[in-house]
């Protein structure tokens with residue numbers, strides 16, 4: 001018999017009751033070090049006082065009015081994102097998938113309005129994840145996401161990850177843009193090199209097409225810059241953001257330059273919930289914390305420490321850990337010889353929450369408020385676990 005909750009997830013055998021900072025507490029009161037942040041969403045940790053206050057204050061005033069009316073908190077949040085990024089304009093959504101959908105529509109409308117109706121295709125990269133809408137799964141080109149859901153929307157050409165020559169070869173008269181994650185999350189914490197990012201920018205400029213970055217997982221301070229592409233110097237025309245931007249409240253955004261968004265005129269796109277006052281109040285509160293002087297410097301510092309410690313872990317267990325991946329507080333260790341889910345379940349029993357990613361990678365997206373003591377604690381738990389795995393493998 002089907003469960004009352006539709007059974008689309010292979011859920012881990014634990015349920016949480018409350019969270020505080022870097023820790024979650026399960027229904028038996030057991031404490032867990034959170035190294036996943038609910039897929040990078042809880043970027044300021046659990047129950048952050050600034051976010052709780054914003055939620056309560058705004059919750060007592062006004063939740064929703066619809067975009068029929070002006071929403072001053074949305075004007076403010078959009079302006080702050082514009083001031084802090086490449087973008088000139090922002091569309092707010094409730095999720096990452098909707099931010100992707102907005103980006104795809106924007107690329108098509110851009111070329112349509114310039115008289116290039118046929119330029120509707122996007123080049124994307126293998127093992128990408130762009131959300132679960134029909135367009136999002138089509139863009140991923142991954143059979144595990146698309147199987148059984150055909151026919152898929154047309155217009156996506158998938159090339160091998162990071163293969164710039166393949167990108168060049170895939171460009172045709174119908175190509176309207178390129179869409180990539182600067183650091184792939186679900187696909188296995190794979191980073192595009194700075195050189196590849198710059199190449200993509202150049203290819204788009206040379207061909208009059210748009211560059212779209214999906215920073216839903218790697219953006220909002222995760223790598224130590226507000227947006228991951230900033231490390232490379234390559235700027236997009238359009239960027240989708242979500243997850244961390246709401247610090248736990250469902251919020252996404254599609255950012256764009258004035259030129260790229262030139263087709264997004266009155267009536268062309270919309271949403272009921274997107275950009276509502278409650279979401280906007282919390283989005284502003286997230287930025288209050290994240291843009292405070294020193295916050296992102298701390299993320300860089302903690303990211304370097306985490307990567308240094310993971311590299312040492314790899315050296316100690318080089319027979320098991322083949323690679324340390326990622327940037328800043330978006331990290332992964334590749335362990336090909338043990339099913340990733342088994343490692344994650346074992347770590348949960350040890351009171352720590354990493355997660356699964358593709359390509360045999362144990363994924364880490366700890367809250368950005370992490371401190372050295374938490375990294376110490378994580379490494380002690382990994383050390384104990386990998387010592388056992390090594391013994392078993394002998």
Ligand SMILES: *Cc1c(COP(=O)(O)O)cnc(C)c1O
Nearest residue numbers: 095096097129130131185216217
């Ligand atoms: C999570 C994610 C999405 C989809 O976001 P939802 O909020 O789940 O719709 C898209 N792209 C990337 C890179 C993601 O990590």
